[in-house]
Amino acid sequence: MVDSYQIVKVGIADLNVIAAPDLIRTSGLGSCVGAVIYDQAKHVAGLAHIMLPSSASIKAGNMNIAKYADTAIEELISQIIKIGGRPKSLKAKIAGGAQMFQFQSGSDIMRIGPRNVEAVEAELRRFNITLVASDVGGSNGRTIEFDPVTTILKIRTVNKGIMEI
Template identity: 45%
Template sequence: MAVIRVGIAEGGVVGHPDTISTLGLGSCVGVTLYDDRKRIGGMVHVMLPSTELARGEAFNKAKFADSAVPDLLGQMIRHGADQRRLKAKLAGGAQMFSYGGEDSLLKIGARNVDACKKALKSLGIPIVAEDTGGSWGRTIELCTETGMLEVRAIGRDKKQI
């Protein structure tokens, strides 16, 4: 069994028995998709809410919620997953610092969560669990045996969602 590591603004898909993980989500959001019959799991580490924020013509699809979620769905389907069976989970979207003011940078975590939810909704994929918000970093690992998502944070109990 291998643990496939996904970096910032990267995504990937794994089949049973491998697991897929990303480390240290702060304001970023980890979105996972799981097909329980094929036992295929996908994950993307989203950094920003919308491709409207992108400057320059070439951009990395895995970085922006509105391009990352459809791209992950496409990868899942190519690996043999059935869109109708897919269930999504979300983690991250924290506010790591508070420095007064209400600028859009500070709220980037909440905006990322909203944008990921919107993208999933428009694709008709139900969100079955989430561990989002707060002010702490999270490491997540998706188990392809069960679809369970483990969420680890410093100084907090491990969560399984």
């Protein structure tokens, strides 16, 4: 018998949560980071498609919290706990953060991919969430899909095929 399941799609600057047997997927990860947080025993997970490292310069009233590492990770954790995840059991896997364009200036502003990775890792540390595996950097876009039962993050990278972490 085949279990019926959904693939929940997460858009750019978006986040969502799932429980088994559903899978969760996002595509278009260039400089963006796909952060998956999960509770392996409870078979629940969430995914945030993070565009930028910090919401510090944004006015609070009209902010998309899923867009920024400093607000998305906290919201994702909150939503995972609401569907049964346990704070002390959460783990993470991340992918993305590519340097999509080459700039001569070396300006930090243009290091969006690496800055996103650094910001996501800092937020995971802030909430004491172990980063189990990552596939970050490079210069190619990625699509990722996570299964909360196997905890496998399948990563399809442009021109590089599929890998699992």
